[in-house]
Amino acid sequence: MKALFKPLLGGVLLSAAICGPALAHEFGFAGILDHANKEELPELTLSSGKPVSEAPWKLKSGKVYEVEIVSDGTAELGLEGSGFFRAIWINEVVVNGLEIRPYGLDSVEFDEAGTMEIEFLAIKPGRYFLRQPGTTGESQRVEIVIE
Structure with a gap:
């Protein structure tokens, strides 16, 4: 039995x-x-004319990450990266203390100053990016590698 x-x-x-x-x-x-499996990533900044990230991200498949995205409100700015968002499982998105548990994302956008926190599990190894829509500059994106 x-x-x-x-x-x-x-x-x-x-x-x-x-x-x-x-x-x-x-x-x-x-x-x-488990919190022992979680790592805080460097903050991403959305500001007119400023770099999004100081350095690329190197992530490990199977590890949980948390990132804060901060917009200073200088312009209506966002981040897109459908390939990256499909390579992760999003546990939650927190905006103004409200927890959102989506099935997935394609992009995020700030109409005004604010902070968004995303907690996710890296899954699919590969090379990805998050970038400001409509931009081509290297400083307007963050390169991401999931190993």
Whole structure:
């Protein structure tokens, strides 16, 4: 009888690891969303005429990251990067203390000054970018490598 429940328990624990902290907490199993697996990335800045990032990002598949995107309101600015957004799983986007749990993103935009925080799990290895829409300058983008 015990042998019948082992696969079931394994499936529950795997679901807990993937489905998020609330379910994982129920079973005492934090999995990939455990805070020990999370790393803060350097802030991205959206400001007219200023670089978005100081350096490229080098990420590891299976690791959780958190990034703050800050706009100073000097212009209506955003970031696009559908390839990158499809290579990650987004746990949450936080804007003004409101947590949003989307299925996915294609881009984000600021109409005025503010801060947005995105927590995500890097999944698909490859080379990606986030850039200000309609720009071609190297300083208006951040290069991203997921290993």
